[in-house]
Amino acid sequence: MNKKVVALVLCVFMFAALATGCGESKKFVNIATGGTTGTYFPLGGALADIWNKNIKGMNATAQSTGASVANVNLLRDGKVEVIFVQNDIAYYAANGTESFKDKKYEEIRGFATLYPENIQIVTRADKGINTLADLKGKKIAVGAAGSGTEANARQILEAAGITYNDITVQYLSFGEAANNLKDGNIDAAFVTAGYPTAAISDIAAQHKIVLIPVDDATADKLIQKYPFYAKDTIPANTYKDQTTEVKGVAVMAMLAVSSKMDEKTAYSLIKTMYENQERLKAAHAKGALIKPETGKKGMGIKLHPGAEKFFNEQKK
Template sequence: MRGLIGLVTGLLLAAAAPAAAETQYFRIATAGETGTYFPVGHALAAAASRPPDLVVSAIASNGSVANVEAISNGTVESGLVQADVAHWAITGTGAYDARGPRPGLRAIAALYPETVHLVVRRDSGITGIDTLRGKHVSIDEPGSGTLADVRLILDAHGFNERDFVAEYYKPDLAAQLVGDGQLDGFFFVGGFPSEAIAMLAGRKLGEIALAPIAGPGVNRLLADNAFFTPARIPVNTYPRLDAVETVAVRALWLTGEDQPAELIERLTEALWSDQARAVLDAGHAQARAIRPETALLGLTVPLHPGAEAFYRKAGLIK
């Protein structure tokens, strides 16, 4: 009898005890492993994680458009997305004209500017967009933000991908093919330095160049697309490559409107903590550029209520 009473008492006490906090898992979809999103996503994940009850992880993906789709259909909790792609997705315009809008996208933070690179073999004869005709160039894979941007850039110059031999490769494969002489060049949109470009330039010293994206075509591009801004890749960003004029868009960390406000507020607070600052400063060059004073610049979708609550408390929104 005493054993039965003890068992019942134990069960009652166990039922009355507070449950242990359940671990929350939160994923960040990035892009290919040799681009900038992948290392930046891992830095963000390390900065925002608060184990054991909050575990943030970064996963590879096909890039911005794929990340928008994954967030929208609930496959992942968040993703890194170019500001222009986010704008098209939420408004159902541009690259989303045929797909329809994705109105549930919400922002956690703006991160850093992403620069358009046109990487070419020096002997290719490519000195800008107007010299692409007849060349063999990769414009990135379907589902990438790079592909969407390149189509806009080409259109502003009166070109399209039928005016040259277009391929649709990830940046790492495209860089390898350029180095092997099987491609004349490739486009990449991302924060510099890119691992794939740095490795190519280092392997083919003096044989690789960055072509400028400048001139009247760019003036039309900027006039028609407010999310593009003029940019410059500094000299020696990559081994033996000169400085070059180009354009850029901002990278955004996005989530879905259905994510709990408490969770997103906690993530945002963790992202801008002193602990996170040390992690970001030890990471990729673009992770070091992620700062609270620019967290609201270039947003093309509304803030998530949880993120907005943090920024109001921090005095960044009046």
């Protein structure tokens, strides 16, 4: 009888040990992206797919969110492990400025910068808006309240001598802005995302669009005050019937994590991401720009040690 009891106890302990071992080997990684019509969402889905297929015990999922600012707060609250974020918003968070004034988040760490995110200012051709000055007195979608796009819109308008008092502000996501512009309920929208952006392509499929340029003088004034911006252009034929290139400005899309993520996990995630670029390219054209050699370009915050280890290896 005693032998049976001992055997039973041993079985229970062995089962518990196995269960514990399985729990420890499973890695859950939640990825905060952005709206479903932006660029973050498809790339986030591709990242989850890459990590699940190539890292043993990985359980990665991508979720649609309110993008940059919302993502930083999700990371701070421990609800996600990896976030897509604009480099300007990451800088604000790390330094406690702008949308993060009095809400400094010192534990945010850079993972990798990905590609330029152009601030695209779109309107319909029948609205008669061709310059930033023409936006005065109009209904303008500036992005979701507190989003990175909203900060970009406010700063660009400021550089152009326009305040929110000069326009009727509409706080709308990319998808909401696209629908309202198609229906004629608003006059123009700011969209910060890698081109081509699904929301703008959606408008262009139904209406002739105009991309409003940011002239050199305005761009210079903007960059002088906010050095994380860079001049960039949207090539001709990016969208239907857009026959000329459009001058503008851009920030960098990047990935960020918490300093609490262990170095081994971070290293494994970043190494696997760069080893599977074809999957990123298949998800979105911007995937072709996600390369190790540009992974620290525009990085305005501290790098996570796991990412730093990976980039140091690339120099050898």
